[in-house]
Amino acid sequence: MDTLAQLKSELDSEYQTTRKFFDLYPDDKNEYAPHEKSMKMKSLANHLADVFEWPNTMLKTSELDFGTAQHPTTSATKEDLLKKLDENYKSGIDALENAKEDDLNSTWxxxxxxxxxxxxxxxxxxRHSLNQITHHRAQLGVYYRLNDIPLPGSYGPSADVQSF
Structure with a gap:
C-alpha cells in the first residue's frame, strides 16, 4: 500500500474543495461569529488555511507546542486567504512528495x-490534520449558511448547487 500517495490524494481533494469555499469568502464578514464562544470568521478561515501546511511541520519536527510556537499571520481579504491556502497546500504536498513511507512511523x-x-x-x-480540515470547513459552511452565502458542494452537490 502506498500510504503517501493516498495522503497526497486526500490532501489534494480537500484543497480543491476548500478553495471553492474560499472563493466565496466574504471580506465584509471577518468579525462574524455565530456565538460568543465561536471563533471569528477570519480566524476560522485562517486556521483552516494553516492546517494545509501541517504535513510539512509534522514530517520535519517531533512536536508542536501551541503555547510557544510563532503563530502564522492572518489574512484579512479573500485574495490574501486564497494565496495563503495555495502556499500552505504547496508546502504540505511537497513534504508528502519528498517523504518516505518510514517517515510516517516516528512519533509526533x-x-x-x-x-x-x-x-x-x-x-x-x-490523518488527524486531514480530519481537522473537514471539521473546520464544515464550521465555515455553517457560518456561510447563517449569512445566506450559498454553499458549494463538498463531497457531492449542496442544497445550493443542483448538479443532477
Missing part, C-alpha cells in the same frame, strides 16, 4: 506550554 506530539495534549505516529497526526 501536540503540546501546549510543555503539556502534552496528544501523541501519534506521524501518519496518524497527518
Amino acid at each position: 506530539a501536540l503540546k501546549h506550554n510543555g503539556h502534552e495534549l496528544a501523541k501519534w505516529t506521524k501518519y496518524a497526526s497527518i
